[in-house]
């Protein structure tokens with residue numbers, strides 16, 4: 001089984017090397033929890049290691065995206081120039097339908113191995129009925145699988161608390177699901193992550209703290225989230 005590194009330090013350790021080539025992984029979380037960073041990091045890691053990637057994004061402009069990536073230490077323009085990264089924009093404001101023609105043509109032409117879709121809202125915009133939304137996402141995932149690429153997608157999801165989970169319908173369509181959250185720690189918040197599922201692969205079920213800084217996201221696999229441990233201690237008192 002060939003494993004593809006997510007490029008997120010720590011996460012690949014939790015996956016025991018990476019995710020299966022051709023798998024689909026969804027990062028879900030509230031605003032600002034790190035979904036876009038994770039999706040970009042997956043592609044930048046590929047670009048740095050000879051695995052060309054494609055970003056399908058609803059960002060308003062490539063310039064914004066490049067500026068954002070630069071703060072994390074990634075030079076998107078250089079990757080694009082070297083044909084290690086391709087970006088297809090579908091601004092939500094223009095109401096364009098997410099057509100698979102362009103992405104599939106790029107994948108074939110440039111031997112793209114990684115695709116990030118940020119975010120699934122791109123499908124939601126067009127399809128209001130739940131059934132057709134699921135169908136569109138399934139079709140997307142099926143065509144990516146037959147093209148042999150590994151997919152990382154993001155989904156906006158408000159998560160009430162660590163103990164109360166409301167799953168998105170879309171989450172069932174992906175082979176892997178990672179939940180990103182912020183948990184209150186005193187007068188601040190701590191970022192945490194856990195792997196909810198990864199079909200066909202062993203993984204841990206613990207919750208880990210994570211950092212977002214220059215260089216991207218990093219999972220602290222040797223640490224426990226103090227915010228949660230403190231809550232547990234408090235509730236025992």
Ligand SMILES: Nc1ncnc2c1ncn2[C@@H]1O[C@H](COP(=O)(O)OP(=O)(O)OP(=O)(O)O)[C@@H](O)[C@H]1O
Nearest residue numbers: 030031032033034035036037038071072212213214
């Ligand atoms: N260069 C950076 N240095 C430090 N922290 C950063 C940097 N860039 C982003 N962050 C932090 O990472 C957070 C997550 O950003 P990200 O864009 O991935 O969130 P998101 O989950 O995609 O949010 P949204 O749902 O609004 O799109 C930011 O809110 C910020 O706190």
Ligand SMILES: [Mg+2]
Nearest residue numbers: 035036037118
């Ligand atoms: Mg985002």
